Amino acid sequence: MYLLREGASADSESLRASSKWTESEVTSSDTSIKQVYLVAGPKRTPGWLADLNLLADVQAADDDDDGLETRSLGAVVFVQRSDRIVAVTFGTGYHALDPAHIERGFGLRVAANMVAARQIRGVQTRGIASNSRDQKTLLPVDGEFSELNVEVDEDWLRQLSGKSADREFASSLSGSDSLTVSLPDFSFSLIGDKVERVLEVYASKDYEKKFPFLNQVTPVDRSDPVIPSLDALAAEQLRKQDPTVAFAAPDPFEREDPDRYELTCSYDGRFAIADLDTASVFSIIKKLNKKKSPLHDVRVYALDADGNNVDRVHPLKDYVQTEVTHDGTDFLLSAGLWFAIHKDFVKQVNAQIAAIPDLTEELDLPRWKSAELKADSSDKTSEGSYNKLVASQRGYVLLDKDLVYFGPHEKLEISDLLTPDGEMLCVKAASSSATLSHLVAQAVDSSSAWGDPKYQKMLTRAWEEIEGKDAVPLDRGDVTFVLTIATSKAGALSDNLFFFTKVQIASCLKLVTRAGFKVALAKIEMDEIEVKKVARKKKSDGDETAQEDAA
Incomplete structure (x- = not known):
């Protein structure tokens, strides 16, 4: 089932213009059944036929009008109840719906309202704060949502499935933009009543108690009129x-x-x-x-x-x-x-970030001079050159690219710089969300590996470079992980971060402080980048860049 947006019509106007449909006569006495369309896909030769012809001379039967071609079939039934229209699809009929008319998240909300709290089977998520990876997670047996280990502040919950809390409504259900319900015994002559019940569940706010994070961040479909x-x-x-x-x-x-x-x-x-x-x-x-x-x-x-x-x-x-x-x-x-x-x-995340100490003035780090750092041949990256510069000027211990190896496929950079005050600086330029994701991950991973002997060996060596051989070892309560970010934007760092980076930092704050460490922010002032006008690319055959430029 798909809920259509308000203003959509229960007719062919809600179907893709490219779809091939045939309107069928409605014979049901249920006046909520507005239109029924049979949707036929194009004729195609099966892809496996070429492989089969390597083994045999495959011929269609003489009385087979379609020969060796097949086509997909589907249907769309428009049902109108409570002033809303639901498209009930069969087979490949869902392909015929115009995406611009689909109410996004309809099935997910119904599932969240109706799924039994301890009988959840699986979820599909997409990272929005750190990456755009799709991930589907299934439990071996029905369980609670917490067992799925979803990062609710960083991941968009796209789909939810499980057993229904009301077995008359469904035995099981799965919801995303669409809703799929399973019923052991159901007559489609009652589809109008079922749609009305689905819309009642959709209107409920019960999900806000079970899944309070569900409306925190909602992607807007590219086809949305807004x-x-x-x-x-x-x-x-x-x-x-x-x-x-x-x-x-x-x-x-x-x-x-x-x-x-x-x-x-x-x-x-x-x-x-x-x-x-x-x-x-x-x-x-x-x-x-x-x-x-x-x-x-x-x-x-x-x-x-x-x-x-x-x-x-x-x-x-x-x-x-x-x-x-x-x-x-x-x-x-x-x-x-x-x-x-x-x-x-937004208020919650901004408040969490505002509460993090800002050590920008206290550290007073050197300016990030982009042109000079890029011209420095001592390191391949501007970040590496900057870390070397700070270490030499301030007497900090350089840990950038100095890795701890825990195994053949597991390694860690515990921080970029270590200061005499026990501050572990993780340094990045604010050039992308992905880059700042690595910055946050570095602090989280480093704090979680603190107790490993190999980690402690490297940390002790670095600390002794500052305090000498008789130095009292650093205790986790003495350490502050400083997320150190270079940016040319004016104002406080907390006001200039990408929102999803703030979400990650807020999550980092919980994890790192829970492990007994402190977290702080620090801004590095960055020079504005010089703009140079360059010659336009000449359009030539096979030159993708030139063709793209001329488009």
Whole structure:
């Protein structure tokens, strides 16, 4: 079952224009059955037929009109109850529904309202704070939600399945955007009454007690009619150079980190920058024709030192990190996707971050001079060069790239720098959510490995470099993990972090402090990145970059 959005119609207007359907006459006396459509897929030759023909001369029967071709069949039944329309689908009929008319999360809410608390079977989640990995988790036997180990603040719960608390409603059910219910004995002549009962369960708020996190973060489907309005608000922010906007790579780079970025403004120029500095990107957007969209008409190329792409070409929208408010709801744009954020969740996370001590003034770390760090040949990365610089200037112990090996496939960098006050600095530039995810993970993993003898051996060696051979060993209560972030954005670090990075830091705070350590933040002031205009790529056959640039 799929619930259609309010305003949708119970007819072919709610089907994909490309679908091939045949309207069937409704013979049921139930007036809530509005329309029935039979949906036929295109004829296809089975993919396995080519392999079979290697073994035999396969021929269709003489009386078989379709020959060796098959087609899929499905159906869509539109049922209207309580002023809402539900599409009940059979077979491949769900493919015919227009995604723009589907009420997202309908099945998930019904399942969350009706599933028995101790008879949950499985979930499907997608990471939104640290990665976009889909993960399906099934319990060997029915159990409680806590047994699934879902990070409720960092993962989007997409699907929930289990036994129904009301066996008359269903014996078991599974919900995501759609709802699937299992009933041992059911006559489809009663489908109208079942739909009405489903809508009653959908309207219930019981799920807020069992799954209070469910509405914290809700992805907005790309087909949602609200997307153009959200894009327009974000584009206005870019045009006005809103200081709350940030730019970050949408995903970890699979091959290598980029040497530089090049941004094209349609036919208004191509510009090179060393990093995704906010002021630099804003200065490029100013050169874009006002009739063009800064979200969709500015293209971003991540390039290696030889000018080769290290990632596919993205519209700038995929790199934008921002928050907007539309019709009283807060939305966040990250990695090209919009998310609806519950106001209470935003307040909760911001309060947790605001409570973390900020050691920026106390540490007074050297400025992150991007051009000088990039030109430094002593390390392949700006981060590595910066850590070496700080260690030599301040007398901190350099631990960057000094790994503890726990086994053939398990290693750990306990921190980047160790100070005489027992502060373990984990250092990263705020160039992407993924980069800052690694920063948070470093602190969490390091704190959890504290008791390992190999970890203690490296820590003791580092501490003795500062305090001497007779030094009193560091106790966990004396240690502060400092999440040290370089950014060119003005203002306090806690005000400049990506929202999902704040979510991760809040989670890190719980885990690390629970283990007996302290957590703090520190900002490194970063130089603005120089913008250089570069020659446009000449369009040539087979030149993907040139073709993308000219598009």
